[in-house]
Amino acid sequence: MTNLVDLAVTLDDVQAAQKLLDGVIARTPIEESRALGRLIGANVSLKCENLQRAGSFKIRGAYVRMARLSEAEKARGVVAASAGNHAQGVAVAAARLGIKARIYMPLGVALPKLAATRGHGAEVVLHGHNVDEALAEAKRYAEETDTVFVHPFDNVDVVAGQGTIGLEILEQVPDVDTILMGVGGGGLLAGVAVAVKARARELGREIRIIGVQAENAAAYPPSLAADALVPLTKVSTIADGIAVGRPGQLPFSIIKELVDDVVTVTEDSLARALIFLLERSKMVVEPAGAVGVAALLDGKLTENGASPGNTAVILSGGNIDPMLMLKVIQRGLAAAGRYLVVRMLLDDRPGSLATISRIIAESDANVTGVDHTRVGGSISMGDVAITINMETKGDEHCDLILGNLRAEGFQPMVIEG
Template structure:
């Protein structure tokens, strides 16, 4: 779709708006690299390139739209200050650039926001108000503060200036990357996908823009298809976990984004882990959504040149540690076994010696005698071991069985703890 066609379609934001926003960003945000990712290409079967928006000061693309909005405030509006609602990244962006520009910022965040994002927002100079369980709750409180205190409300996505600012990502990808067959854009409220779609529609109309949502929060998918699906539940991609999409963004995405892929939590976990282990970079759940879509539908993108927008890297360290361990279990590089053995001296040593000969590293041992389903002269032994790969894990299990030690798998692929 050309710029002219986009304008004639009556879209609320155009490529001209995106291009006009660019000078406001010069020198204030990082022009992040768009780099080929050979290891992700090998993993997915596509020719993968990554736009590293996690390199921004606040580790998120949100700086672009927030800065454009703040830079266009009148002197009177800037004096009154601003208020915003956010689950984290928009909050940090408004706080960072508001402080830099000397604008007072109040940020309303859901009470469920990860503490790492609350602390980061305060560190950038904002006054943080925690309110409600969802972004929708936070928005209501932010609008109340805006009315009562006269602050300008800075919407995280349904704002023309914000959408135009996010569109600069698309322009940079077009200028710095190859000719993309497809670009996968995470969708929460839709600001990022709208801006990027406008840029490609005007500059590279042959590129397919594919939206990506968390399966637990298919708000834009439902709005566009007319099929109501429930939104809710704990998701790793809290940055795109919204119940309501924007009116402006819905119009743009309906016109320029032909399809949306819904990704489940396992795919999001795998994608976060893949960015860490393959690219040595941090991605939060929302930031990894594009890669999660590639992992979900590899046949769709096989052999194509695909751009991923790693839109944020603000992930709780404890969550990241849990994801790494869970992925090691999925790959059977950490495996747990349950054995019921005779309670006699030397049995534990015998098993440990066998595991050592097999090259298994023992991580954890639970030795229990009190379960009623264990023979009076027996004991239950739960072992967690580190292995090289799935074949190694299977060899260890077979060797234990050969020693007359019946084995049950625990955790992934086996019985529950």
């Protein structure tokens, strides 16, 4: 059995961080999700860190780290690197503590996150094409100027600050059996695991801690299997908040001892989870904050008839770019069979489009867009290519539409749906 006091971060550290954060952060609410509960056969609660100050849990760790700096360190200022949430957490904490903050963000950062970080008073420097490049430049600047570097996850104070979410969940859902959350570098997962596992041991209970990663940015499963940090060669996911190619050394040392499992979800599952939260829970959540819900929707915790018991899912952030939301909604609807895009080649003669429109109307689908072209590499002389976007009512409805088109001699190719 793991000796919890031998870990780099302990329950005492998390409790001390909780006192430090009193009056600084919001005690975010817990919302019951009856729809998810019916799906897994147990109560499901959503821990709404998307409603936290600066839009995510990141202010917890950032504030604890910066509040504990010496007066000399505060006077020198801090530097950080982030694609958004950590940047905003550092900026808000710096403003409250009266510390000058310089934050490096990648060139392609979402404009709302860039504007919010600057709006909180931080100096923003755009550098590199991804977070890793921005991180390297931030570290270089810190060494060159003797500024304090605030790491997003690989620091004991940061991990302790994030762990305060675990203490709140135990107070709000005393009978919780399983807690799910997204994991990138691992600071949140490690902190919550420390707090919850220690409290559970005091109570003589078992509480499962599950991390969830995007399938295309999942560094923890291979690292845990190898018992060593295994960096990814490529990271590609809409969940930019957890798009981390290499686990943090400190979080990894805790996670490998305390966390019960780390599972993965696909991009389509993430999109479905965002749609689900919007429609059923009225929650605006970024992809990284929805991975726990995606895991439940995919049945990751109920495989082989198992029950996770009373479950809490941490919605870790709500800072989503509206343009990304638009794309994710479309992808999520397509994954759920509620948005269908087909392309067809047909004879360029009067009446063809009218026939297709009639079939779709009789199939009770709603056309939202039509592209009609006679030019293209696959289009022969005398043919025309038609791409049709339509709203549908599920997978069975999509199959009905496709079947009706084929019955009339058309050969629809599904582009999306």
